[in-house]
Amino acid sequence: xxxxxxxxxxxxxxxxxxxxxxxxxxxxxxxxxxxxxxxxxxxxxxxxxxxxxxxxxxxxxxxxxxxxxxxxxxxxxxxxxxxxxxxxxxxxxxxxxxxxxxxxxxxxxxxxxxxxxx
Numbered sequence: 001x002x003x004x005x006x007x008x009x010x011x012x013x014x015x016x017x018x019x020x021x022x023x024x025x026x027x028x029x030x031x032x033x034x035x036x037x038x039x040x041x042x043x044x045x046x047x048x049x050x051x052x053x054x055x056x057x058x059x060x061x062x063x064x065x066x067x068x069x070x071x072x073x074x075x076x077x078x079x080x081x082x083x084x085x086x087x088x089x090x091x092x093x094x095x096x097x098x099x100x101x102x103x104x105x106x107x108x109x110x111x112x113x114x115x116x117x118x
Contacts (some may be wrong), residue, residue: 028072033061033063057091064089078102 074088
């Protein structure tokens with residue numbers, strides 16, 4: 001997944017994701033299919049209408065579907081966690097669902113009496 005440009009444009013994310021250069025320097029990032037696409041495809045502009053958002057997200061997911069590092073990108077977005085944009089073929093809302101399911105599985109797997117760490 002590529003980051004948004006530093007200048008403000010109509011396609012700037014509603015709130016820019018905070019990333020350090022080290023976050024994007026991983027070996028998987030240089031192979032990402034989205035490096036050749038417009039960042040606006042992956043991040044919502046402010047006040048984007050629902051129909052436009054759904055269309056843009058589907059187009060971004062199409063890029064992700066052909067990406068050789070889809071799983072690495074997705075895992076990066078889940079571990080960070082990336083709060084905005086399409087990463088690894090998932091929207092921010094879809095990633096929240098995945099993270100919630102992971103937490104439930106992890107909670108179910110802990111021994112009885114063990115405190116839950118937030």
